[in-house]
Amino acid sequence: MTVLYTAEATATGAGRDGRTRSSDGVLDLDLAVPKEMGGPGGASTNPEQLFAAGYAACFHGALQVVARRAKADINDSSVTAEVGIGRNDAGGFGLSVALVVDLPGLPREQAQELVAAADQVCPYSNAIRGNVEIELRVA
Structure with missing residues (x-):
């Protein structure tokens, strides 16, 4: 890289x-x-709020990239990142992430396709995939 x-x-x-x-x-x-x-x-x-802010902004940027490629209008879109912290099975702590994506005006199926594509483009998603549980939700 x-x-x-x-x-x-x-x-x-x-x-x-x-x-x-x-x-x-x-x-x-x-x-x-x-x-x-x-x-x-x-x-x-706190660190979780900082991570949530960074992830939400990064994912929203990735979403805009894939939407432009698909010629989809997402002008009123938003991404909310919910970052949880808790004890893991190894005696330490782990994170969980839910990304709530609001794409008003788009059909649900198209919105879900764009969110799935953004998840493949977003550097944060790529960095934590397989290590942190990520839930993608279309609002």
């Missing part, structure tokens, strides 16, 4: 209760463990 771009971010402090900052300073966020995992939650983000 020829790398076209490399993102760089550094985490400091107490890990999930620390801070993360991109090398260019555009992203500079406090992190906090969610209340559901015993933390304070609040106004700070």
